[in-house]
Amino acid sequence: MGMTMTQKILADHAKLDEVKPGQLIMADLDLVLGNDITAPVAINVFEDLDSDKVFDKTKIALVPDHFAPNKDIKAAQQCMQMRNFANDQDIENYFEIGEMGVEHALLPEQGLVVAGDCVIGADSHTCTYGALGAFSTGVGSTDMAVAMATGKAWFKVPDAIKINVTGELPEGVSGKDLILDIIGRIGVDGALYESMEFTGDGLKSLTMDDRFTIANMAIEAGGKNAIFPVDEQTIEYMKEHAPGKEYKVYEPDEDASYVDELDIDLSQLKPTVAFPHLPENTKVIDDIEEPVEIDQVVIGSCTNGRLSDLRKAADILRGNKVKEGLRVLIIPATQQVYLDAMEEGLLKDFIESGAIVSTPTCGPCLGGHMGILAEGERCASTTNRNFVGRMGHVDSEVYLMSPESAAASAILGKIASVNDLRG
Amino acid sequence: MNANGRVFKYGNDVDTDVIIPARYLNTTKWEELAQHCMEDIDKDFVNNVEDGDIIVAEDNFGCGSSREHAPIAIKASGVSCVIANSFARIFYRNAINIGLPILECPEAVENIDTGDEVEIDFDTGIITNKTKNKSFQGQAFPEFMQELIEAGGLVNYINKDLNKENV
Numbered sequence: 364m365g366m367t368m369t370q371k372i373l374a375d376h377a378k379l380d381e382v383k384p385g386q387l388i389m390a391d392l393d394l395v396l397g398n399d400i401t402a403p404v405a406i407n408v409f410e411d412l413d414s415d416k417v418f419d420k421t422k423i424a425l426v427p428d429h430f431a432p433n434k435d436i437k438a439a440q441q442c443m444q445m446r447n448f449a450n451d452q453d454i455e456n457y458f459e460i461g462e463m464g465v466e467h468a469l470l471p472e473q474g475l476v477v478a479g480d481c482v483i484g485a486d487s488h489t490c491t492y493g494a495l496g497a498f499s500t501g502v503g504s505t506d507m508a509v510a511m512a513t514g515k516a517w518f519k520v521p522d523a524i525k526i527n528v529t530g531e532l533p534e535g536v537s538g539k540d541l542i543l544d545i546i547g548r549i550g551v552d553g554a555l556y557e558s559m560e561f562t563g564d565g566l567k568s569l570t571m572d573d574r575f576t577i578a579n580m581a582i583e584a585g586g587k588n589a590i591f592p593v594d595e596q597t598i599e600y601m602k603e604h605a606p607g608k609e610y611k612v613y614e615p616d617e618d619a620s621y622v623d624e625l626d627i628d629l630s631q632l633k634p635t636v637a638f639p640h641l642p643e644n645t646k647v648i649d650d651i652e653e654p655v656e657i658d659q660v661v662i663g664s665c666t667n668g669r670l671s672d673l674r675k676a677a678d679i680l681r682g683n684k685v686k687e688g689l690r691v692l693i694i695p696a697t698q699q700v701y702l703d704a705m706e707e708g709l710l711k712d713f714i715e716s717g718a719i720v721s722t723p724t725c726g727p728c729l730g731g732h733m734g735i736l737a738e739g740e741r742c743a744s745t746t747n748r749n750f751v752g753r754m755g756h757v758d759s760e761v762y763l764m765s766p767e768s769a770a771a772s773a774i775l776g777k778i779a780s781v782n783d784l785r786g
Numbered sequence: 787m788n789a790n791g792r793v794f795k796y797g798n799d800v801d802t803d804v805i806i807p808a809r810y811l812n813t814t815k816w817e818e819l820a821q822h823c824m825e826d827i828d829k830d831f832v833n834n835v836e837d838g839d840i841i842v843a844e845d846n847f848g849c850g851s852s853r854e855h856a857p858i859a860i861k862a863s864g865v866s867c868v869i870a871n872s873f874a875r876i877f878y879r880n881a882i883n884i885g886l887p888i889l890e891c892p893e894a895v896e897n898i899d900t901g902d903e904v905e906i907d908f909d910t911g912i913i914t915n916k917t918k919n920k921s922f923q924g925q926a927f928p929e930f931m932q933e934l935i936e937a938g939g940l941v942n943y944i945n946k947d948l949n950k951e952n953v
Binding site: 404408412413414502504505506509552582748750 | 883
């Protein structure tokens, strides 16, 4: 029986000719990631292991991004614990705040992941790197600790859902709308334990940033990973960000088997929002009948804080004012994105429109800091989760959408799409 | 090995943000995490839970974040086992890695309510609702995971391997 892209990468990393769904394997890892929330737990576990040194100081990435810049004394202690560990172990890819970014935007930008890699991260959105044709998945801190010591992780070989994409995205619709549409269709456990393997002619019209956004939210459908085939755009991206680094292109076998198939015509997609409190509660924005007024807008995160996301938002906000009384936070995902946005004049557009611009951080996405919601408040956000209490008070609400829609919502003070600005 | 306790029952998609809200992730101390377990879905949980008690839930328990703080908070609060129709995959890994027993058994979930007294035999996978006098067969772990659990979690399992390499 043929193998999927994911199965082929796992087989190679387990030094096996073939793997089958359900098989438990031990695989070699190309990169192990942790952040200031998950790495401290992992470091505690690492100290219980009969191993003093990490397996490879070049293959571990430690990123203080969740509660960094340090939000309080306890967070500062956690960041210090990770920093000390990085120093003691001589970890090459530790990113202090002057060179940091939100981990899943930062690692591809720094060229730390390429096609064909097998990557784990102690963060659920590690699935982002599937955009590059790598296998990458989120794990917990104990897995991270063991992986730092051994360079290995155990996996159950997943089945796959094939997502066949055709057509081209209409104006004002982007990768975020596509992944929200998919999660709305299959549900928050629709891909549980499975790979989401993308294929089809429509993929060529999706930018790398669109693909990162889509792969990033595979976990919101319960998926183990998402993966895109490698094309010219992927190769261009790797040339720019990881010059000279060896990569391997995998393609699914023609007779690979899939537990399910989904067909998506990009031209039929519309600006989409996920209502509280699950990413599967999706609606087409233009179909909302009762206006949903908002108190805050967040544009940023590992899902949508990249340069193209900020460009889209700035194009809409430029020359406009955010609705009076609304709090609008723009959070570039990395220092490089911040710098590029500054050089392009985007930060000026944001500030003149009445938004604020923050240093890179996960911050409000997980209710950490920099924009916590009070009781009963609503936020339009380009982040990835809208669970109960996710961005603050247990009775606050988060509405997930694209940067274009979030910018339109910022101007109108209610959940809106770019179509509402034309009216 | 057996577990025996009263049941706290919840619905579908109990996510890691309600199991342990992110505002408490600035600590790695098990006992501090336990003090806020289930806070955003059931404020009274921490006041009512006793050693050995059992959480029962429907589909996709533990969805969302990879925070190991979630199974840690549950284990440190005294819970002896989580039974659900299904678990989110990272939560499943984390629970096994830290040695929190979890069982998938939709039949048991359907026939257990909050407050019922339930006994679980981990060797056989049999779940008994003593209040309703009914028994159910939970799914046994694959052999590899049995080994992990018997070793006392992934750390002990790997230490055995590391020691072998060092010999």
